[in-house]
Amino acid sequence: xxxxxxxxxxxxxxxxxxxxxxxxxxxxxxxxxxxxxxxxxxxxxxxxxxxxxxxxxxxxxxxxxxxxxxxxxxxxxxxxxxxxxxxxxxxxxxxxxxxxxxxxxxxxxxxxxxxxxxxxxxxxxxxxxxxxxxxxxxxxxxxxxxxxxxxxxxxxxxxxxxxxxxxxxxxxxxxxxxxx
Amino acid sequence: xxxxxxxxxxxxxxxxxxxxxxxxxxxxxxxxxxxxxxxxxxxxxxxxxxxxxxxxxxxxxxxxxxxxxxxxxxxxxxxxxxxxxxxxxxxxxxxxxxxxxxxxxxxxxxxxxxxxxxxxxxxxxxxxxxxxxxxxxxxxxxxxxxxxxxxxxxxxxxxxxxxxxxxxxxxxxxxxxxxx
DNA sequence: CCGCTCATGTAACTGGTTACATGATTTA
DNA sequence: TAAATCATGTAACCAGTTACATGAGCGG
Numbered sequence: 001x002x003x004x005x006x007x008x009x010x011x012x013x014x015x016x017x018x019x020x021x022x023x024x025x026x027x028x029x030x031x032x033x034x035x036x037x038x039x040x041x042x043x044x045x046x047x048x049x050x051x052x053x054x055x056x057x058x059x060x061x062x063x064x065x066x067x068x069x070x071x072x073x074x075x076x077x078x079x080x081x082x083x084x085x086x087x088x089x090x091x092x093x094x095x096x097x098x099x100x101x102x103x104x105x106x107x108x109x110x111x112x113x114x115x116x117x118x119x120x121x122x123x124x125x126x127x128x129x130x131x132x133x134x135x136x137x138x139x140x141x142x143x144x145x146x147x148x149x150x151x152x153x154x155x156x157x158x159x160x161x162x163x164x165x166x167x168x169x170x171x172x173x174x175x176x177x178x179x180x
Numbered sequence: 181x182x183x184x185x186x187x188x189x190x191x192x193x194x195x196x197x198x199x200x201x202x203x204x205x206x207x208x209x210x211x212x213x214x215x216x217x218x219x220x221x222x223x224x225x226x227x228x229x230x231x232x233x234x235x236x237x238x239x240x241x242x243x244x245x246x247x248x249x250x251x252x253x254x255x256x257x258x259x260x261x262x263x264x265x266x267x268x269x270x271x272x273x274x275x276x277x278x279x280x281x282x283x284x285x286x287x288x289x290x291x292x293x294x295x296x297x298x299x300x301x302x303x304x305x306x307x308x309x310x311x312x313x314x315x316x317x318x319x320x321x322x323x324x325x326x327x328x329x330x331x332x333x334x335x336x337x338x339x340x341x342x343x344x345x346x347x348x349x350x351x352x353x354x355x356x357x358x359x360x
Numbered sequence: 361c362c363g364c365t366c367a368t369g370t371a372a373c374t375g376g377t378t379a380c381a382t383g384a385t386t387t388a
Numbered sequence: 389t390a391a392a393t394c395a396t397g398t399a400a401c402c403a404g405t406t407a408c409a410t411g412a413g414c415g416g
Contacts, residue, residue, distance in 0.1 A: 007402090007403065007404085008283070008403095009403075009404075012286060015286075015289070015290040015293075018290065018293060019290065024366085024367070024368090025367080025368075026366065026367050026368075027366095027367095029367095030366090036278065036279055037278060037279035037280065037281055038275060038278055039281040039286075040404080040405095041404085041405060041406090043404075043405050043406070043407095044367095044368070044369065044370085045369085045370075045371085045372095045404080045405065045406075045407090046403080046404055046405070047368095048367095048368060048369060048370090049369090049370090067366090068413075068414090069412085069413065070366070070367080070412065070413055070414090071367090071412090072366080072367065072368090073367085073368085082293075085290075085293065086293055086294060089287060089290060089291065089293060089294055089302065090294065090298060090301070090302055092284070092287065092302060092305055092306045092309065094309060095218060095283075096283040096284050096287070096306070097284070097306060097309030097310045097312070097313060098216065098217060098218055098313060099216050099217035099313060099339045099342075099343060100217065100280060100281070100282055100283075100342065100346075101217055101219040101280070101281070102280055102338055102339075102342060103188070103275075103276040103280075104272070104276050104277070104338070105335050105338040105339065106192060106195075106219075106335075107269060107272065107276070108331055108334050108335055108338070109195070109331055109332060109334075109335040110195040110198065110199065110265075110269060110331070111269065111331045111334075112329075112330075112331050113195075113198060113262075113265065113266055113269060114266060114269055114270065118270060121270070122269065122270055122272060125272055126272045126276070126277060129272065129274060129277030130277045132277070133277060133278060133279060149292075150292075150356060151288055151289055151290070151291045151292050152289060154288050154289075154291075154349075154352070154353050154356065155285050155286075155288055155289040157349060157352060158282055158284070158285040158288070158346075158349045159279045159285065161345045161346075161348060161349045162279075162280065162282060162342055162345050162346065162349070163279060164345070165341045165342050165344070165345035166280075166338075166341075166342065168341060169334075169337060169338045169341045169342070172334070172337060173334050176330060176334065187374085187375065187376085188375095189375075189376075204394085204395070204396090205395080205396075206394065206395050206396075207394095207395095209395095210394090220376085220377095221376085221377060221378090223376075223377050223378075223379095224395095224396070224397065224398085225376080225377065225378075225379090225397085225398075225399085225400095226375080226376055226377075227396095228396065228397060228398090229397090229398090247394095248385080248386090249384085249385070250384065250385055250386090250394070250395080251384090251395090252394080252395060252396090253395085253396085
């Protein structure tokens, strides 16, 4: 019934529920919390009311399941939920193709405010930190072979390529700073 | 006096005021509005109250200036504002080094939900749109030569490198989809 | 039995956006 | 003189986060 547009987070949740089958709000929440690209915190205050809204609007349905003696509410997509989700997938808005936000870029823009040595320190540390993030994404080849989730692999591949680009960029910045 | 931490937007505003010298809230607002990487909308409802807070806390001061017959309130950094801004520049938080959010990545992760032909269409369109954004950033060489803003150039360079990485990634996705 | 993870929830807050409103000045 | 731009502002809203709270079951 409700035709009100769903938020980005709500769409991500629909996607996870679709992928991970009947699952709890808690499961989805933990996925966001543990995600290495921290777009959403997975805060309870966001997730639980969100699932209630989604169910009331008919995008998901739940039933109380059991795992051992512990009870939990498990959600899955309705046909309506799946339709809405697929529609969202097909419509790529302009803003997603726009230049994505890189907080390091917005800092470097102002780096002339610092004396040369301090600027160098900032970039050195940033580079060290970004490099430290990379190995997490280079999945071990054996695990990658058996993967039956080609699109998850492609998502990881995005993280790798973009992170490498950021590293190369920071190295350029480093070289420019050295020549002063 | 107020030691309360400033938001990311507030820091960006301090940066612009530092770079563009005495300038109006309107000027800052327009910069955000016209920015090709739309992190902030530059909404009046954000900017004007923000400048009042910054002035009250002593980070900026303003005086009413004149340009022709039109009066306008121009802001510049205080010493305190500059100190705070430089401190922010020196402290790169972990989160800025983390994997940055790419909305196209979060879509592709779920792309198995679409039939192959529709998935191809989505990627084709995304690629077309991202490619269309690139030329804006390849600054004309003559303008770049005379540039006395090396850090602005580096910021643009970030946009170019990361956008190119996204394009190469989308091309990979395209190839994977073709092989099915 | 103590601490950890699973599981669910709410209240207060925050950092913005949207939409609206006003008026002066400049440009076509 | 009409339309666009400069310039400033407010009220209502929104999508999230933070912090807090509770309780059950599980492993050492």
